[in-house]
Amino acid sequence: MATTTNSVDGEAGSAGNALGRLFRMRETGLILIIAVLFIVMSFASPYFLTWDNMRAMAMAFAVEGIVVVGMTILLISGGIDLSVGSVTALAMVIAGWLFLNGLDPWTASLIAIAACTAIGAIMGFFVTRVGLHHFIVSLAVMVIARGLCLLGTGGRPLGLYTLPLEFKFIGQGSIGPIPVVIVIFVLFVVVFDFMLRRTTIFRKVFYTGSNEKAAAYSGIRTSKVIFLTTTLCAALSGVAGIIYMARFGSAQPTFGVGMELNVIAAAVIGGASLKGGSGTILGAILGTILLSVVSSSLALLDVSIYWQDIIRGSILLTAVTIDHYLNKRRG
Amino acid sequence: MAWAFPSNAVVNAMDHPVILKISNLSKSFGPVQALQGVDLELRRGEIHAIAGENGAGKSTLMKVIDGILRPDSGDIVIDGKAVTIASPTEAQKLGIGFVHQEIALCPDVSVAENIFMGVTNTSKALLMNYADLRKRASAILRQLGDIDASALVRTLSISQQQLVEIAKALTLDCRILIFDEPTAALTEREAKILFEIIHRLAGQGIAIIYISHRMAEIFDNCDRVTVLRDGRYITTHDISDTTPEQVVAAMVGRVIDKLYPEKQRADEKSDEIILDVSNLCEAARFRDVSFKLKKGEILGLGGLIGAGRSEIVKGICRLEGDVTGTVALHGKPLSLAHYGDSIDAGLVYLSEDRKGEGLFLDMSIASNISALAVERVASRAGLINAGRETRQAQELGRRLALKCGHVNDAVSTLSGGNQQKVAIAKMLSVAPKVIFLDEPTRGVDVGAKAEIHRIVRDLARSGVGVVIISSELPELIGVCDRVLVVREGRITGEVAGDDMTEENIMYLASIADERPRAA
Numbered sequence: 001m002a003t004t005t006n007s008v009d010g011e012a013g014s015a016g017n018a019l020g021r022l023f024r025m026r027e028t029g030l031i032l033i034i035a036v037l038f039i040v041m042s043f044a045s046p047y048f049l050t051w052d053n054m055r056a057m058a059m060a061f062a063v064e065g066i067v068v069v070g071m072t073i074l075l076i077s078g079g080i081d082l083s084v085g086s087v088t089a090l091a092m093v094i095a096g097w098l099f100l101n102g103l104d105p106w107t108a109s110l111i112a113i114a115a116c117t118a119i120g121a122i123m124g125f126f127v128t129r130v131g132l133h134h135f136i137v138s139l140a141v142m143v144i145a146r147g148l149c150l151l152g153t154g155g156r157p158l159g160l161y162t163l164p165l166e167f168k169f170i171g172q173g174s175i176g177p178i179p180v181v182i183v184i185f186v187l188f189v190v191v192f193d194f195m196l197r198r199t200t201i202f203r204k205v206f207y208t209g210s211n212e213k214a215a216a217y218s219g220i221r222t223s224k225v226i227f228l229t230t231t232l233c234a235a236l237s238g239v240a241g242i243i244y245m246a247r248f249g250s251a252q253p254t255f256g257v258g259m260e261l262n263v264i265a266a267a268v269i270g271g272a273s274l275k276g277g278s279g280t281i282l283g284a285i286l287g288t289i290l291l292s293v294v295s296s297s298l299a300l301l302d303v304s305i306y307w308q309d310i311i312r313g314s315i316l317l318t319a320v321t322i323d324h325y326l327n328k329r330r331g
Numbered sequence: 332m333a334w335a336f337p338s339n340a341v342v343n344a345m346d347h348p349v350i351l352k353i354s355n356l357s358k359s360f361g362p363v364q365a366l367q368g369v370d371l372e373l374r375r376g377e378i379h380a381i382a383g384e385n386g387a388g389k390s391t392l393m394k395v396i397d398g399i400l401r402p403d404s405g406d407i408v409i410d411g412k413a414v415t416i417a418s419p420t421e422a423q424k425l426g427i428g429f430v431h432q433e434i435a436l437c438p439d440v441s442v443a444e445n446i447f448m449g450v451t452n453t454s455k456a457l458l459m460n461y462a463d464l465r466k467r468a469s470a471i472l473r474q475l476g477d478i479d480a481s482a483l484v485r486t487l488s489i490s491q492q493q494l495v496e497i498a499k500a501l502t503l504d505c506r507i508l509i510f511d512e513p514t515a516a517l518t519e520r521e522a523k524i525l526f527e528i529i530h531r532l533a534g535q536g537i538a539i540i541y542i543s544h545r546m547a548e549i550f551d552n553c554d555r556v557t558v559l560r561d562g563r564y565i566t567t568h569d570i571s572d573t574t575p576e577q578v579v580a581a582m583v584g585r586v587i588d589k590l591y592p593e594k595q596r597a598d599e600k601s602d603e604i605i606l607d608v609s610n611l612c613e614a615a616r617f618r619d620v621s622f623k624l625k626k627g628e629i630l631g632l633g634g635l636i637g638a639g640r641s642e643i644v645k646g647i648c649r650l651e652g653d654v655t656g657t658v659a660l661h662g663k664p665l666s667l668a669h670y671g672d673s674i675d676a677g678l679v680y681l682s683e684d685r686k687g688e689g690l691f692l693d694m695s696i697a698s699n700i701s702a703l704a705v706e707r708v709a710s711r712a713g714l715i716n717a718g719r720e721t722r723q724a725q726e727l728g729r730r731l732a733l734k735c736g737h738v739n740d741a742v743s744t745l746s747g748g749n750q751q752k753v754a755i756a757k758m759l760s761v762a763p764k765v766i767f768l769d770e771p772t773r774g775v776d777v778g779a780k781a782e783i784h785r786i787v788r789d790l791a792r793s794g795v796g797v798v799i800i801s802s803e804l805p806e807l808i809g810v811c812d813r814v815l816v817v818r819e820g821r822i823t824g825e826v827a828g829d830d831m832t833e834e835n836i837m838y839l840a841s842i843a844d845e846r847p848r849a850a
Contacts, residue, residue, distance in 0.1 A: 200705040200713045207702055210691040217650065217680070217688045218702040218757070219671035277693060 026271045030286040037293050045300045053296070055179065061292035062185035063243050064263060065285055069192045070236030072267045072284040073202070077229040078209040078276030079127065079134040083119075084237045084263055085256030086145035091116050091241025093149045096158040096251025105167040109245075113238040119145065120234025124227035134230070142260070149253035158251040171247025181243060188236075193281035205229055209276030265312070266291055269319040291315070347374035350538045351396075351507055356405030358391055365391040366402070369564045371557055373507065378529060378539040380549040380570075383559035384582055384804065384837075389542050392559065393509055396540075397429045398422040409507075423449065425507075428500030432511040434492045436499075438485040443468035445484055446498045471498045475528055490521035497528065508532060509540040514548060526552050544582070544635060546575040546842045558582055575842050576834075583804060583833035591781075591809030592788040601626040604662070605796035606678075606765050608647060611656035616642040617820035620656070624765065624796045629787060631811030632800045633836045639820035640800045641683060644767045648673040648680045660764060674703055677764030681754055681771060683800070689754040690742050697724035697738040700756045707760065727756035731786055748779025755786065765796035772806065784810050804833045816840050 098108035270287030272279030682688035724738035816839035
């Protein structure tokens with residue numbers, strides 16, 4: 001009787017567990033779609049199923065995937081962050097600027113991540129203390145952070161040609177055949193997925209997002225929870241920015257424009273709800289992979305870049321529509 | 332509360348012909364008979380009170396008159412003509428206006444536009460004539476008080492907003508005007524002004540239906556009173572021929588059935604005090620609340636909706652409000668800053684709003700039950716032990732006879748009664764010392780209700796302090812060993828044993844002003 005299940009969603013629950021089934025369906029469904037895409041593409045393009053292409057695709061979504069982790073947790077708590085792209089760029093610019101002014105890259109990076117964390121804390125303050133909506137606060141910060149990037153660089157990329165090799169290793173190196181970027185990404189995913197499923201602190205994130213009032217009436221300090229998820233999302237954006245910098249060997253003030261839409265779309269395709277209370281890291285990462293595979297496939301098939309946006313948007317709309325109907329049936 | 336009005340002139344049939352006559356009206360919602368053979372007779376120019384307990388059918392009757400609900404059977408006659416009122420628009424055409432209890436205005440729109448919202452809605456004109464609107468609104472507002480027609484509703488006080496609601500009703504040329512507990516949100520002074528207006532309107536020949544359970548208001552302002560109980564018509568009196576006591580007796584006169592568990596036995600009585608609350612105050616909502624909760628007893632908090640019972644209990648638990656005063660548990664004063672501290676100390680609160688404040692509907696039963704203290708099913712490092720969480724849910728589920736598929740199913744799959752058991756299990760998961768239950772059986776079927784009463788009695792027997800808030804008098808009397816009555820944020824009395832009657836509680840809840848607490 002005492003089935004052991006280690007998730008909030010009760011995946012290993014009884015056969016009658018509608019919610020568990022739904023989540024299983026979501027993740028297996030995504031895997032199936034990705035698998036079908038792989039099979040079709042391997043016939044359509046001989047280049048698709050090569051190691052180089054796989055590696056390129058993984059590199060493309062891995063760093064963004066770290067931001068997706070932060071966004072998913074924030075969405076579960078009921079928030080949203082539109083500033084992730086700008087904050088990622090700001091991390092690059094701050095670290096790059098400090099490096100060019102003589103600081104060693106490691107310290108510079110830590111300071112940059114700390115600055116992004118502080119930006120998250122400021123957003124958290126405006127949301128929980130002042131009482132403004134996440135959407136508006138992060139929209140403002142998105143614009144401000146981008147402004148800071150351009151101000152600090154005069155709008156031009158900072159070339160960091162003297163970055164030491166061991167720092168560039170983060171973004172460009174490999175451990176055996178596996179790029180370091182992917183190792184870092186997998187680490188983040190595994191750690192946060194585990195924490196989200198198992199730790200009390202992240203359970204409180206689910207409670208808060210599921211019903212903020214009931215969470216408060218369970219003695220949970222919901223404003224603290226929302227403050228933390230907001231800060232965490234910005235901090236992870238900062239981490240992503242540093243990895244990008246190591247990969248590109250430069251700091252680009254215009255990097256990450258539109259990233260927020262990709263990241264939110266991935267999380268939502270993976271099952272996170274904008275209303276809060278639901279979502280998994282695994283689902284969100286599958287959402288990221290799906291979007292990345294689609295982009296890469298379309299590029300290989302020589303589809304115009306403009307069509308790619310249209311197709312990505314349609315995938316998002318389809319996923320959300322399916323979700324809406326499943327939820328309606330459940331209610 | 333005394334209103335400065337001359338004694339009410341007797342309403343006689345000649346000067347005041349009958350304008351509305353309702354006979355044998357019935358209405359049911361599924362198996363629930365909300366109205367059963369109700370009669371009502373309303374005369375021109377009278378102020379007619381409708382009195383009854385919560386759930387007596389007052390609101391249903393008014394909704395039928397206003398065309399929001401259709402009756403199952405019965406006749407409505409207006410000015411001698413039988414009518415069917417199919418919608419609020421038709422009610423308006425018949426001259427029926429309704430000032431709702433809750434203010435339903437658009438806050439960011441001007442007073443004038445709010446007043447003529449109904450007219451604008453049905454108007455065929457393409458453009459709004461704001462100047463004309465303002466002029467007409469000002470003309471109506473002049474007879475009510477000093478309100479600027481072009482002000483935004485948001486900037487008005489609650490009582491001014493209420494006047495706007497009345498003005499809105501008046502634009503419709505109404506002959507019958509219904510007030511549903513209009514003074515609930517008003518101060519005494521504002522209420523006085525409102526009554527002056529009501530009397531003036533009645534003087535113009537408008538028939539007023541006034542819904543309230545405040546005896547003072549009814550006896551100072553109304554001409555006649557009709558009492559409803561359990562959806563039935565009980566009686567109609569001229570105010571000059573009756574007393575508040577008679578009206579209260581008519582409102583509650585019901586025999587209590589034996590649906591309730593055994594009370595505390597004499598040999599179970601204890602002088603051990605579990606919870607000692609003294610001088611609890613909160614600026615606007617309650618003051619000088621002091622009481623002691625003894626071991627083994629179930630203490631009830633009675634009173635009308637809005638009397639401040641929930642606020643007091645939430646104040647004790649530090650759920651809301653800026654509370655002063657002391658709370659001592661087992662003789663030790665508590666210093667609580669936040670509800671989390673209360674939970675740690677052993678005080679827990681079951682919300683009256685199960686879906687809004689009590690449960691995480693889309694989450695599993697097990698994770699709902701552990702929500703009050705997830706740490707209890709986790710390792711010291713903060714890792715949740717799913718097996719322990721499941722076992723906790725299963726154990727508490729068995730103890731409360733919870734009927735569910737699996738504890739990993741979503742709470743939304745359960746019936747109301749079982750959802751409430753999950754909410755109670757959540758409270759019990761922290762082994763509380765005192766449990767405050769706010770309307771614990773609201774929206775729960777009879778069977779589950781009896782089970783919840785049994786659970787509560789078992790808890791009291793096991794030494795947990797139990798405080799119940801209920802607006803259902805029979806429940807309060809049936810379950811509790813002692814009842815404190817709250818009125819307008821103060822404890823106005825205490826009843827126990829044979830004194831615990833609906834009349835006494837209603838008296839303390841609605842009439843008694845200053846009365847020393849019974850020993």
